[in-house]
Amino acid sequence: MKYDFAAIEPKWQKKWLEEKTYHCENHSDKPKFYGLVEFPYPSGQGLHVGHARPYTAMDVVARKKRMDGYNVLFPMGYDAFGLPTENYAIKNHIHPAKVTHDNIENFTKQLQMLGYSFDWDRVINTTDPEYYKWTQWIFLQLFKKGLAYKTTMPVNWCTSCKCVLANEEVVDGVCERCGAPVVRKEKSQWMLKITEYAQRLIDDLDDLDFIERVKTQQKNWIGRSTGAEVDFGTTEGDKLRVFTTRPDTLFGATYMVIAPEHPFVAKWAEKLSNLDEVNAYVQEAARKSDFERSELTADKEKTGVELKGVRGVNPVTGREIPIFISDYVLVTYGTGAIMAVPAHDTRDWAFAKKFGLPIIEVVKGGDVEREAFTLKDDTGVMVNSGFLDGLTVKEAIPVITKWLTEQGIGEEKVNYKLRDWVFSRQRYWGEPIPMIYCEKCGWVPMDEHDLPLLLPDVESYEPTDTGESPLSKMTDWVSTTCPRCGASAKRETDTMPQWAGSSWYFLRYMDPHNRESLASREAMDYWAPVDWYNGGMEHTTLHLLYSRFWYKFLYDLGVVPTKEPYRKRTSHGMILGEGGEKMSKSRGNVVNPNDVIAEYGADTMRLYIMFIGDFEKAAAWSANAVKGCKRFLDRVWNLSDMAEDSMEYSAANESALHKAIKKVSNDIEAMKFNTAIAALMALVNDFYQNGLTRGDLGALLMMLSPFAPHMVEELWENLGYAGKFGGMACQQPWPAYDESKTVAAEVNMAVQVGGKLRSTVTVPMDSEQDAVVAAALADAKVAKFTDGMDIVKVILVKNKLVNLIVKPRV
Template sequence: MVDFKAIQDKWQEKWEKESIFKVSEDTNKKKFYCLEMFPYPSASFLHMGHVRNYSIGDAVARFKRLKGFNVLYPMGYDSFGLPAENAAKKQKIHPREYTENAITKISEYMKKLGLSYDWSRMIATHRSEYYKWNQYFFIKFYEKGLVYRKKAPVNFCEKCNTVLANEEVENGKCWRCETEVVKKELDQWFFKTTAYADELLEDLKNLNWSEKIKTIQENWIGKSYGVTINFKLDDNTDFPIFTTRPDTIYGVTFMVISLNHDKLMDIVKEPYKKTVLEFIKEVKEAESKEDVSFLEKNGVFTGRYVINPLNNEKIPLYAANFVLADYATGCIMAVPAHDQRDFEFAKKYNIKIKQVIVSNIDDYEHTKKLLKELDKIKRETDKHDIKFWLLGGLANAFHYGMIYRKHEDIDIITKNIEDKETITQIIKKLGYKLKHNDEHKNYVYENNEGIIIELCENEKAVEAQDSDFEDKELILENTKCSVMSKNYLIKYKEYLLKKRNNKKDITDLEVLNNPKAYTEEGFLVNSDSFDGLKNMDAINKISDFIEEKKFGKRTLQYKLKDWLISRQRYWGTPIPIIYCDKCGIVPVPEKELPLLLPEDITFENKGNPLLTSKTFVNTKCPKCDNDAKRETDTMGGFMDSSWYFLRYCSPREKDVPFDKNAVNYWMPVDQYIGGIEHAVGHLIYSRFFTKALRDMNMLNFDEPFNALFNQGIVYKDGAKMSKSHGNIVTQDEIAEKYGIDTARVFVLFVASPEKEMEWSDKGIEGTYRFINRIYRLYEEFKSINSVSDIKDKYLLCRKNILIKDLEYNIENFRHNTAILSLMNFVNYLNEIKYYVSKKTLFDTLNDLAILINPFMPHISEECWHMLGNNTYASTEKWPEYDENMIDYKLIYLEDVFDKTKKDINTVIELTKINNPKEISIVIAENWKYELFRKLKELIVKTRNNSEIIKELMNTDIKKHGQEIIRLVPKIIDKIPEIILYQNVEKEFFEKNKIFLEKEYSCEIKIIVSEQSEKKNSLPGKPAIILK
């Protein structure tokens, strides 16, 4: 049994001793900077989720190194943060001691993975030589106006006792401890990320990032052009809202204010305050329980109304859970007819829906005319106490939300069949004439204007329903139709009495079961002087009108907020600011940096630990030398990760944060790897930081990460692998039993790297067997005696295809496909190893040892040295493929050979001739190869069998006419991509029959069909005869 653990320990020791992955700038080589998001050093072990993340990056770095690139592949630790502070408190030790111990442990585990890091560049953000430059950048940004302090409502976690940035709040909870977040008004420090909002958005298009993560950033930045409109509350107080859809302002039927709006309870009318407070409590409880059903779209009336400045309509104001307090004004105008979210809210709370955009202005006129006709019919039927309902047609249009429709017809159904004659007479009296035809003999009438009324006397349809048809669906002559009661006609009549100004306003009609809002483009209606305009044109015209009347102004809004960095904790970078009664806010002088964290602090008290250090808090003003106080907040952890990739370029610099020449050589990062969860935190801040430093002439590039890859999560037993779920598989337990290369290969093979993967104990066993097969090939090499070299050209062909495929798949993060190619190649090599020359086998194994290096580096080194090499496989040159050696005809022939072996086994099974004395392989007649070639040409033009056969009958194979007629329909969809010649196929089988003789221990004959009674052979599909 191979001791893979001993092999990995040996090579890791050699790599470290000789520092083979240490790198420096080399202008003669093309650089490649590969980087994974650096981890927080909290784990006392690594599980298979970690192994997967780092194996992906290492495979890329190793491949690029082998391809001749000068590869920078560093590692460090994001070591400041609240978890270390809390863990240290539990263990009653200093956070520094806890963090240093954690770094020592995690570094050891990472080294045991065999990762090809340049460990000489290792950094840790809690060390003063790093955080000194956090403070330096803070001061530089402050001098440029990119850092400021203000009192602001902030997210506060009472359990962590600190402020949280917007990006650290997930579903209303703290991202660390899942405690419900509350709002507090505090003086805080901010980075002005909004100063770069446009550039952050615009430059996304230049990045080789997934569309998914670019969309997440686009939405987070949230650039919107619109209008801020000055609505008024019913007490004449200003109530501004921002909208991107001023074209719908005449359709506003309610307003919404966020539950987190700082003025909410001032606005709510006194009798409604209790209801609103109870609702806020319910929402928070639902959030804590993640009750999705409650969280969808809920609200309560505030007792207040808002006045629409364009038409003076009085609009009810609701407080609801779907409006963000920190976007625009924290309030919205709701247009339920044209926004699905608003529509659902309106239906739920029985709020008026007013349509102001229609798909076709002509449809509107048709509908209006139809409704007038219906009103006439209703008045007449009332006299006879006849009840009827709309059916299909117009009713369906209302039912499915298509209120405006082109068809000039109305379908109605009577409640009682005996009323049919009476209603027929009523309709005739109104000027309609019965139209007879077989299709509509029961119920089609028309008048001079072309309007059709459909009546139904289908008794079965009536009997199949309740006596009350309201809001029902009816099956009529196998057609599903909607039924609408006459109630809507009554509402329409009442509406007409109220509205006598000939406006195109019919949208207050009852719409039964309408499932959605109309959100397409169209024409304005019910919009005063803007009626008839295309709604996209109306956006500008109504915006002009709003500005002209001073009802508001055009505005550009961003969802992106400035970056809140203040934290009321100890274990972070101290903010280098001094407060002086005389001089105000004074930055710590650069020569005094780093401003160190004090040692004389206590963690027992609640609140900011830095406040407990009098030696830290009390200081002198650098300007006037008067008594002053230090800022006691520390910087949030995202500060540390916003520039660490620059520090890696020259990590030991003492006088500058980084060496500009080194940064200009290595940056930007060519391949960044990390989780999609960082899309709106770290990845935004890093981009902001890079652009700000560029504008300070410290960098000469715009973006930190050219390409970004987001790896998938590892699951076990259906849950994400983690300590909290109790489902971890540690690297140690796998390394002891199988060797770490087995784990690395398995996590890269089982699923595409960007996909989620499920850990499988059976799967790891299969991978272990594969690695053993590789090892045995090298172990057996010296004892392998070549029987023949008939497979040389086939092996060389497959090797060159393998090299080409591996390059493509590794470059495109298709590691699972790359490993599958290796598995297939190793299986093939095992099959033919005795039938290639010793030199060809040696050269192939030599190349293979390098090709497996990105995935199984320890086995790669061992196998490389087993062949007598003295260098490191990890720093060798990647084999180049020779396109001239790739001949897919050879692969096709071997595939035909393998399929023929399967056919022989099938024939043996069917005939029960388990030990044949002779097997004849019958190669197809020569003319069939010609048939296949001609068919391949013809099927490009047509797939019609008759046309193809007709063409074939005009060729020199027409003498086989009957056979052609029989074969063409059977083989037309089975023509292979490669078509050989009879002699080539026969010669191949002759040369390779040695494999069949070995397998079946009998005489093997290769004959052509012309010499045999068997005539069912086809090109690539020989017939089989057993004796």
């Protein structure tokens, strides 16, 4: 009988949906397992192979966990607010709600077509008012606790999209979405004080099962550094406070640099003799993103302008030093001002060389005229440093810090690179921010009982020329009364960023239909934390930080039961096009899962996507390898005609079966899916060579079930296993292995005579030397070279080879 995937796969997909095969309850006597994949943005392009890799991987894990006896929560939903949908809606004159509905419908169809074992009763959609009601509720709690505030700040502004962009959305000075120029401008923005949680976000990583590169990225993004804040005087009487991790090098500070946006630039304008040059540089810097400005590369040109007319004063030497503006200093990082020690910092050295500034060595040990060097060794000795001379760096840091404190011009300080989270978007398609502005009371939160604040239905959702949200034109919606004093007031017209809904979605899966809370405490007590979260490396900084921050805040409120949301986090590599290039429409190498499924079936797609290579690394698509996976499934299908009618393991395959069960079990847990499949392929080869029983085939099918569930269920049903064992293959216990049977009873060993290979012999595993030598001498091929010889030495490598060193017998 032919393997007709086109008929088999829809049959089982329909059956799984109708019977709710993968439904899970919030209470069970079984141990729980919560496996999570990042929910997709439902774009018009639909599902792509980049989605299929992590989804299939976690589906394999979830399916095996069910067979291992776990109550498995494996959910799916849609991160559906955001700019791409709004831009598409504007371009095509279709309401974003309609675009979102159609895209979700298409995504759902594709996900079900791949046979994923999601609990479809728990689907969430961030644009559903019953969902974003609780996103708004969390925002209100943040505001009430002083962690949400509004301030004016410089932002990245896309001149075409007419909205604020995050730093990572700006590439080479243009919007990554539309390619239009991005400028810096001042805007009033809602901010979330994630910096209050910076240290906890670092410390609590130690207890988590995250891969090391994820932990490293989190720590680097937060960027904790210990040092001192120091006040430098100026000739205008103002004080410039700087943060430095190396206060011991203060005697080597020969100039200062402040951010082009620093308020002192405007304050000192009348004192500057080169104001036109300064203003031109400020405007140029405004056209660059923070990321471009702070990116450090060896060949990056150092630019800046001296503020001629104002000088700084080094607080330890009393000497006047020049002050520059340069775009590599950000007003949003630290104090917006730095001291420059060019003898001991590569960037400062290059800047000093370009502008002809003094370079003073203060830590002995380098050629300051040739290149800058940064001494991190605590044993470096201070020179040219007054009362610090002769001290090691380790000794000097506390001495200078104490001195600064006593003089009232500095203090010890811990600094973080992490900035507060910009939480406003001047767009339509996002969660309305539930705040009201009253001229008398200021910003007042909505009453929680009035949530959700619904996004109004508008005819025009195009951005305004002023940069305000399209909601600002909805005067009837904007006009309201103050909840505190009853006076006329206005609603906030900015909306939340897409990050909002994705910062807590994993909690809603635990209890998705709850109308009284974001999820019941009972459900969260049972499911939290997520046991295994897999997602892309591109989301291991911001998304992971933001969601950990929200969860920790909810923990502080007593809403959630654990201090961290995810116990384990893994990440996957990209799938590249044929030849190893990134997939893109322009290259014409994008692989559409629908096309692969139509030609080869979903199980072939699933199997190949797991066989493609090391899960954590990028891998190139290969059409030939896809065909190879289809041939493997054909071979499995044809085994049913060969199997003997016995439910016992055959003697010929018993050891191979136990080895395969152990290998596949361990490899799925380790996300080594490619080697797990290779083990199954080797087992099938053994079956074709040795023959097989129905017992052998049943074990193979259960191991193959997580990878190719449709074909396995069809064979399971056709061969009568469903009636014999009760239920589907995916509902059976995972096959067990006997450790003793995974070790071969015998082993083939190479036999060398005088270091040259002469034959091989089969001996019992772990045989002692005498037994191996006896077996070797009994071999006719070996005897040709040992007859008439004395063995003077034996070299034995257990279970691998024996080398007989001989000489002629006298």
